[in-house]
Structure formats: structure tokens, C-alpha cells
Amino acid sequence: MTTLRLGTRGSQLAVTQSSHIADRLRAETGADVELVTISTLGDRSSAPLSTFGGQGVFVAAVRDALASGEVDLAVHSLKDLPTYADPRLTLAAIPQREDPRDALVARDGLTLAELPAGSLVGTGSPRRVSQLNALGLGLRITGLRGNVDTRIGKMTSGELDGVVLARAGLARLGRTDEITEAIDPIQMLPAPGQGALACECRADDADTHRLLSVLDDPDTRAAVSAERSLLATLEAGCSAPVGALAEIVNEGEELWLRAVVGDISGSPSIRLSASGPPSEAVAIGERLAAEMLAEGADRLVQASTPAP
Structure with missing residues (x-):
């Protein structure tokens, strides 16, 4: 039996996610899968992500290894994957999505509303900074990089009062008991694609594509396609405060997409929604982005993009 080499970043979360996909492939297709860890620019640098000036800092090296034949498939956090x-x-498979919400891990079991004004909250995401400031809770926000242990450790050590992370990552690591609040999307829309995994193979590798296709979830694919088409139409990258969440509702008959584009300060912001059949997911994202651009979203995106 041929062994499939699965390329992954070397972080604990990335390896855990990739191991989950490898286990599913073994169970559902009988394939033999081994993990190959690859170092990426995002892993090697401690600089704020917004300073990299582009998308793909966590996936470029893995994708290059896949394209060159060093590995046969790759697993990424979908929110890290460029929209182009x-x-x-x-993109051979997008498995069923984990809970896409952001999560607060705070001292003393506190929620956002319970943190006293002036509390110091860590996040490396301009999207989260913008929406936290828009809540008007008087929190102080500071930049944050590193793996889950590093981030949460800054809270447990007393350096920070709380940190905001993707709930999906904590769930995959078995650490949901540390969450003090799963943040309602009404307060904070997640990153486009957050909570979903992307399984890629080479475009000319029909055999691996066929194996991966059994993992694909049509509802998840439709939802994230709407979110990512919105992001692409806005021409916004990782440095832009853009949140989006699509959900399949009405017994699978309708896709509802909500999105926000904001300023780091929390104001102004543009928050709109659109809906339509899941089969038109990409068009729904494009249409909503066009409406947001008409409201001035391009100016907010440009204002948040670092000068080259």
C-alpha cells in the first residue's frame, strides 16, 4: 500500500488537526498516512502578522512542498489560506466545521462584560481588536503572538487579564474547559473560514483527490465559500478588520451571511447581511461585499493596511 505523506505545520494545534484528518482517512478509505512537518514563515517570526504585508504566511511553505511533490496532501486552517x-x-475537501466563534479565556472565570474597565486583553488579530473596541467596554487591548500555551500562559501568569482565541482550536486540543466565554457573533464575528479545515492536493493528482473527497461537507463548503468570496471581493488580507459568518438555515434551503468591516479604534464600522440559496454562495459573498464597498468599506480596509 502506498503511503500518503501529509504536510502540516509543526505547531501542536496544526499537528492535532492534521492527525485528525489522517485518522479519518485511515478509517474511511483504508489509506496509510504519515505526517511530515514543515516550518513556515509565520512560525519562524514573532513579528505581528499585520506587518507581513500579505496572505499565506502560515501556509506558503507547506503549499510549496505539496506542489513540488515533497508531500501528497496538506491540511491547513482554512482562515490562513489565501483567497486567490x-x-x-x-481544495479537495473541507470537512465539517468546528464551532467558528471566538473564545475568551480570562482570569477568575470572567466574561467580557464582567472584566473591569481597564483590564488588559491580548489578541494578535486586528479583526478582534476592532470589534472589542466597538463594544465600548473600556478594555485595553495588546498584541499577542505564540502558540495556545504561550497565549494562555500570559493570562495565568497575571501579565494579562484575558486572551481571545478561536474556540475551534481549543476544542481540537481538548481545552474547552478553560474557556470563560464563547463570544456571541452578534458581538464578534469570526474570521472568514474560522473553525474549518482545508485539505489540499495537487491539481493533477486524481487519486488523492478521490480519497480526500469523502471528507468534504457540502454545507461547510458553501458557508466558507460565501465568506471567502466576500473577503476576496473586498481585497482584504490578514491585516484588515474583516469578520464574516455564513450559516445554512431553513432546513438547508437558505444561506445567511453576516459581515463586518471596521476600524481598529472600533468606530466607524460597516455591518451588513445577505442571504440566498447555498448554491449561490460565491455570488452572495460578492454581492454583500459590493454593498459594503458602496458604504465605504474600501477606505476602512486601506486604512488598516500597513504601508509597504
């Missing part, structure tokens, strides 16, 4: 297509590769 790579003709060398194909």
Missing part, C-alpha cells in the same frame, strides 16, 4: 487560487493545487 493556486493553479498547482486544488
Whole structure:
């Protein structure tokens, strides 16, 4: 039996996510899968992500290894994947999404509303900074990088009063008991694609594509396609405060997409929604983005993008 080499970042979360996909492939297709860890620019640098000036800092090296034949498939956090297509590769499967919400891990079991004004909260995401400031809770926000242990450790050591992370990552690591609040999307919309995994293979590798396709979840694919088409139409990257969440409702008959584009200060912001059939997911994202651009979203995106 041929062994499939699965390329992954080396972080604990990335390896855990990739191991989950490897286990599913073994169980559902009988394939033999081994993990190959690859170092990425995002892993090697401690600089704020917004200073990199582009998308793909956590996936470029893994995708290059896949395209060159060093590995046969790759697993990424979908929110890290650039919205523009790579003709060398194909997105063969998007498995069922984990809870896409952001999560607060705070001292003394506190929620956002319970943290006293002036509390210091850590996050490396401009999107989260913008929406936290828009809540008007008087929190102080500071930059934060590192793995889950590093981030939560800054709270447990007393350096921070709380940190905001993706709930999905904590769930995959078995650490949901540390969450003090799963933040309602009404307060904070997640990053486009948050909570979903992307399984890629080479565009000309029909055999691996066929194996991966059994993991694909149509509802998740439709939802994240709407979110990512919105992000692409806005021409916004990782440095832009853009949140989006699509959900399949009405017994699978309708896709509802909510999005926000904001300023780091929390004001102004543009928050709109759109809906339509899941089969038109990409068009729904494009239409909503066009409405947001008409309201001035391009100016907010440009204002948040660092000068080259």
C-alpha cells in the first residue's frame, strides 16, 4: 500500500488537526498516512502578522512542498489560506466545521462584560481588536503572538487579564474547559473560514483527490465559500478588520451571511447581511461585499493596511 505523506505545520494545534484528518482517512478509505512537518514563515517570526504585508504566511511553505511533490496532501486552517487560487493545487475537501466563534479565556472565570474597565486583553488579530473596541467596554487591548500555551500562559501568569482565541482550536486540543466565554457573533464575528479545515492536493493528482473527497461537507463548503468570496471581493488580507459568518438555515434551503468591516479604534464600522440559496454562495459573498464597498468599506480596509 502506498503511503500518503501529509504536510502540516509543526505547531501542536496544526499537528492535532492534521492527525485528525489522517485518522479519518485511515478509517474511511483504508489509506496509510504519515505526517511530515514543515516550518513556515509565520512560525519562524514573532513579528505581528499585520506587518507581513500579505496572505499565506502560515501556509506558503507547506503549499510549496505539496506542489513540488515533497508531500501528497496538506491540511491547513482554512482562515490562513489565501483567497486567490493556486493553479498547482486544488481544495479537495473541507470537512465539517468546528464551532467558528471566538473564545475568551480570562482570569477568575470572567466574561467580557464582567472584566473591569481597564483590564488588559491580548489578541494578535486586528479583526478582534476592532470589534472589542466597538463594544465600548473600556478594555485595553495588546498584541499577542505564540502558540495556545504561550497565549494562555500570559493570562495565568497575571501579565494579562484575558486572551481571545478561536474556540475551534481549543476544542481540537481538548481545552474547552478553560474557556470563560464563547463570544456571541452578534458581538464578534469570526474570521472568514474560522473553525474549518482545508485539505489540499495537487491539481493533477486524481487519486488523492478521490480519497480526500469523502471528507468534504457540502454545507461547510458553501458557508466558507460565501465568506471567502466576500473577503476576496473586498481585497482584504490578514491585516484588515474583516469578520464574516455564513450559516445554512431553513432546513438547508437558505444561506445567511453576516459581515463586518471596521476600524481598529472600533468606530466607524460597516455591518451588513445577505442571504440566498447555498448554491449561490460565491455570488452572495460578492454581492454583500459590493454593498459594503458602496458604504465605504474600501477606505476602512486601506486604512488598516500597513504601508509597504
